[in-house]
Amino acid sequence: MLLEFDADQRLWRETVRDAVGKQCPAALVRGIAEGTGDADAGDRLWRSYLEAGWTELTDPENAVELAIVLEELGRATDPTPFLATLSQYAPLAGERFDPAKAGTAIYEGVSANWSRQGWELDGTSKFVLDGDRAEQLAVVTPAGVFLVGSEGGSGATGDRPREAVVARRRDVFDPVLHIAEVTFDRVRVEESDRLDLDPSAALALVERSRHVALMGMAITMVGACQRILDLALEHAKSRHQFGVPIGSFQAIQHKATDMYVAIERARALSYFSALTIAADDPRRRIAAAMAKASAGECQTLVFQHGLQTFGAMGFTWENDLQFALKRAKAGELLLGGAAEHRALIAEEFDATRI
Structure with a gap:
């Protein structure tokens, strides 16, 4: 089981990142949030995903490629129903999934x-x-x-x-x-x-589908946390106090380092979860729980440090930081928080000791 992207996956990530950056900029998200933008912008964005074939990533073997898309959409605060459609509905629907419908x-x-x-x-x-x-x-x-x-x-x-x-x-x-x-x-x-x-097959289907849902939510949170870190670093480089960038202060550097480590940990566990799904590895249950727990812990730290790095500016509506903060926090509250999944992991560990 490889834990690094191959050449095709790296190219796929670059392609998706470029497409999302062009089609889902911060201005589009803000326009939808404020109700001042094009009323059909969200629908056109969804149709662009359909035309690109992203909604056809339903085969479990494509779990890593799907995770790459979801991370980039989490980073962009995607306003479409892609996450629910591909990570929650499609695994349950199987062959009856219609990729043209949310x-x-x-x-x-x-x-x-x-x-x-x-x-x-x-x-x-x-x-x-x-x-x-x-x-x-x-x-x-x-x-x-x-x-x-x-x-x-x-x-x-x-x-x-x-x-x-x-x-x-x-x-x-x-x-x-x-x-x-x-x-x-x-x-x-x-x-x-x-x-x-x-009945037994139905239970197995629901369980496997839930693993995909947890992985999808976790990697979406990772993408949102990465956006918070990106914005925090940009701010730390451009904001000056006492004649120097605030990024030169050790306190800010420590916060940035802690955010980076937390994100990398959550990202690694999320992609490991995707790998277990792709390989139909029996560890996928515990891997999905680990991914969601780690992403929840990550967003707690990144939310706090990212907001503090911006100071009072982080609380303003005009700052795009809010969208990534809210998407990361929402992910923690959906499908069970970090504490719930840590408890599940503990139960699994205790069961192996009996």
Whole structure:
């Protein structure tokens, strides 16, 4: 298992970084956040990802290449539903994934009940990433995984299943992140909308899919933290106090070094998680937890040091630092924080000692 990028992967990273830098500049993100930019800018950005074929990175063997894209999108504070579609919906949908449509996963809060008319989905799931704008939903229930709005399903009679789902976007501190509360009120779906898997296979699919979701969230946070460090270093070089750049002060240098080390650690664990997914390595469960825990710890330190490096300027709306700070913090709060995943790692370690 190689822990360094090969030539093709390095070229892929450069290509993606160049494309994201041109198509998703800070001005675009700010325009969406303030509601002053082009109303269709986000949709055009999403379509550019479709045209580039990035939404076709669904094969587990392409996990590292997908991670490269997600890191760059995290660095740019991407406003599209790419993260939820590729790291949450696609692993569950499998061959029924439509790369031309945005999707997301609902992991909890919904139950499936059988009636004479077929299956009915009931329940509410809170804090669903892109739940308000996803065209396809992968709903995890005790009775199996249902694909709502996918091409593969025949759909229910009356209202189309996706249109019968009520999704309300919630106000969150990241102004370009879509978080929704999704409610199913006896939404009827067909047997063909349920993945044809026995219970053990369904559980295995959900577990593997969650590993991809954790890896995707972790590497997105790494990208956001890298953006914070980049901005902090730029500021430290240009901001002068007492006639010299503040970057010449030892206190600032220590903060920058600590941020760099934390980011490199989280990045290494995130890509190791992607490697275990690509190789179908049984260590992928613990690797995904390690990646998410490390990314959470990283954002805590980088958030604090990055903000302090900017001083009072870091608290202003005019500073683009805020977007990276908020994306990194949001990633920590989604799919379980560092403490939760550290506890899982401890349980795994204790189990090996018995």
